[in-house]
Amino acid sequence: MTGFANDFPILAQEVYGRRLVYLDNAATTQKPDCVIDAISDFYRKDNSNIHRGVHYLSEVASEKYEEARKKVSDFIGAPEQSEVTFTSGTTGSINQVARSLEPTLKGNEVLVTGVEHHSNIVPWQLAGAKLRAIQVDDDCNLLLDSMEFTDKTRLVAITHVSNVLGCINEIREVVKIAKEHDVPVLVDAAQSIQHIPIDVKDIGCDFLAFSGHKMYASTGVGVLYTSERFSDVMPAIGGGGMVEKVELEKTTFLKPPLRFEAGTPDIAGAISIGSAIDYLQKIGMDKVKKHEHDVYSYARDKLMEMDIVRIYGTADEMCGAISFNLEDIHHYDAGLILDKMGVAVRTGHHCAQPLMRFLGVEGTVRASFALYNTKEDVDMLVEGIQKVEMIHN
Amino acid sequence: MRDAIQDEIIKEFDGLEWFDKYGLLISFGKVLEPMDAEFKTEENAISGCQSKVWINSLVNDGKLVFSLDSDAMITKGIISLLMKVINNRSPQEILDLDLYFIDDIGLKSNLSPARSNGLASIISRIREIAKEKAD
Numbered sequence: 001m002t003g004f005a006n007d008f009p010i011l012a013q014e015v016y017g018r019r020l021v022y023l024d025n026a027a028t029t030q031k032p033d034c035v036i037d038a039i040s041d042f043y044r045k046d047n048s049n050i051h052r053g054v055h056y057l058s059e060v061a062s063e064k065y066e067e068a069r070k071k072v073s074d075f076i077g078a079p080e081q082s083e084v085t086f087t088s089g090t091t092g093s094i095n096q097v098a099r100s101l102e103p104t105l106k107g108n109e110v111l112v113t114g115v116e117h118h119s120n121i122v123p124w125q126l127a128g129a130k131l132r133a134i135q136v137d138d139d140c141n142l143l144l145d146s147m148e149f150t151d152k153t154r155l156v157a158i159t160h161v162s163n164v165l166g167c168i169n170e171i172r173e174v175v176k177i178a179k180e181h182d183v184p185v186l187v188d189a190a191q192s193i194q195h196i197p198i199d200v201k202d203i204g205c206d207f208l209a210f211s212g213h214k215m216y217a218s219t220g221v222g223v224l225y226t227s228e229r230f231s232d233v234m235p236a237i238g239g240g241g242m243v244e245k246v247e248l249e250k251t252t253f254l255k256p257p258l259r260f261e262a263g264t265p266d267i268a269g270a271i272s273i274g275s276a277i278d279y280l281q282k283i284g285m286d287k288v289k290k291h292e293h294d295v296y297s298y299a300r301d302k303l304m305e306m307d308i309v310r311i312y313g314t315a316d317e318m319c320g321a322i323s324f325n326l327e328d329i330h331h332y333d334a335g336l337i338l339d340k341m342g343v344a345v346r347t348g349h350h351c352a353q354p355l356m357r358f359l360g361v362e363g364t365v366r367a368s369f370a371l372y373n374t375k376e377d378v379d380m381l382v383e384g385i386q387k388v389e390m391i392h393n
Numbered sequence: 394m395r396d397a398i399q400d401e402i403i404k405e406f407d408g409l410e411w412f413d414k415y416g417l418l419i420s421f422g423k424v425l426e427p428m429d430a431e432f433k434t435e436e437n438a439i440s441g442c443q444s445k446v447w448i449n450s451l452v453n454d455g456k457l458v459f460s461l462d463s464d465a466m467i468t469k470g471i472i473s474l475l476m477k478v479i480n481n482r483s484p485q486e487i488l489d490l491d492l493y494f495i496d497d498i499g500l501k502s503n504l505s506p507a508r509s510n511g512l513a514s515i516i517s518r519i520r521e522i523a524k525e526k527a528d
Contacts, residue, residue, distance in 0.1 A: 016411070329466070330444060330464055330465035330466060330467075331465075332443045332444040332465040332467070332468065333419070333444075333465050333466050333467045333468075335443075336415065336467055337412075337415060340411050340412070340415070347443060348443050362445065362464065363443075387412070391412050391415050391416050391419065392419055392466065
């Protein structure tokens with residue numbers, strides 16, 4: 001193992017007698033030792049409920065939880081820590097916004113893009129909104145001219161990076177245009193937070209959603225950044241830990257972030273996000289971005305050299321995922337054989353069925369990268385594809 | 394109970410490395426007669442598969458005859474074996490059948506739960522149809 005892979009114990013194993021090459025990072029990333037230790041330390045030493053107890057452990061747990069919140073707010077450049085809420089993940093974050101804004105959204109419109117995954121489609125539909133998509137060109141660059149605002153447009157909800165194609169959307173431009181129409185913007189950063197530095201002030205968005213598990217932390221926990229101007233929206237979920245005063249007739253709520261965190265949160269999970277951020281910052285996000293860019297470009301070049309490979313999406317800026325198909329070979333057949341070669345990829349529609357229809361395919365093979373991937377991993381992928389071709393013919 | 398057709402299949406796969414097994418499945422898939430497009434309906438499609446699978450059946454002289462098709466070649470190979478094993482049996486025979494060849498040729502252990510889910514849903518649909526016809 002080379003480079004950062006040494007920090008990730010799971011990558012030291014063999015599958016089917018071959019070195020594991022994990023290229024399914026858009027689905028979930030592996031965890032470094034420090035994150036695994038942070039989770040285990042919490043349960044071994046600090047486990048207690050937070051913001052409730054007067055006892056020692058509760059104080060320690062509360063402090064560590066709030067420390068994680070501070071790390072997140074620093075990491076994404078949130079002006080106030082109160083703008084950072086822990087949720088169950090990207091899907092949970094988006095649903096929280098959809099539920100909170102439901103009265104505004106019902107019968108009105110949300111603008112999305114043609115490259116969204118289902119998590120940025122279904123919650124808005126459930127809130128009663130009609131979706132309209134910002135179109136993309138054949139290279140999957142957003143056609144900003146196609147952003148059409150009507151008197152019913154209440155929100156723009158847009159992914160930063162496509163989970164299928166890896167194209168990076170020009171979110172700053174989108175926010176700028178939306179602001180001109182006084183429409184708030186939610187950015188789905190599920191596929192960008194782990195790859196490129198993010199600053200919410202710089203982006204100017206009103207909401208930003210991402211998951212812990214795609215950025216080297218645990219599953220079942222995520223973040224929703226809500227700009228202060230939405231701090232008084234009604235919480236989507238009610239219960240303990242988020243209320244100021246409860247009477248049978250009426251309840252008043254605490255100020256954010258606690259008003260958006262009903263019940264006992266995933267405390268260890270939040271702490272794991274803090275620990276993952278420490279890890280990323282120790283390396284430096286610019287260094288992460290550069291290393292990943294090198295591996296990603298190498299992978300694209302290598303795959304493009306192969307006659308059998310057809311890559312989808314060639315936007316100007318890309319990161320994370322590469323989607324492709326092999327000529328005359330079904331993506332599922334390719335995935336099965338690559339797996340036997342020790343190469344873990346995802347195949348299918350990647351929870352982005354509208355995009356599949358746009359591309360005119362049933363599914364693709366997706367190789368997606370993280371900071372521990374290397375050019376050697378790409379070589380193994382290439383070797384795997386050659387094997388697929390050989391077996392198939 | 395041992396079954397001659399399944400034993401024959403197991404013999405064919407015996408001792409093969411994984412890539413030869415997949416190679417063999419692909420070659421079976423390639424020669425499988427494609428299903429008529431008119432039967433590839435939403436109703437005949439089986440969900441729970443990463444690849445698409447369609448299933449159609451008819452009763453001939455009290456025996457069930459299934460035809461299956463898929464867009465993925467390895468899946469096609471697997472269903473061609475399934476058809477070999479289950480076709481031209483009475484519905485009750487199909488219901489009583491132990492499909493041990495799947496495990497024995499190393500497919501079950503080689504497929505992850507989510508993927509074998511696809512195979513499992515194909516078999517459960519076959520059994521559903523057999524049950525309907527048996528009633």
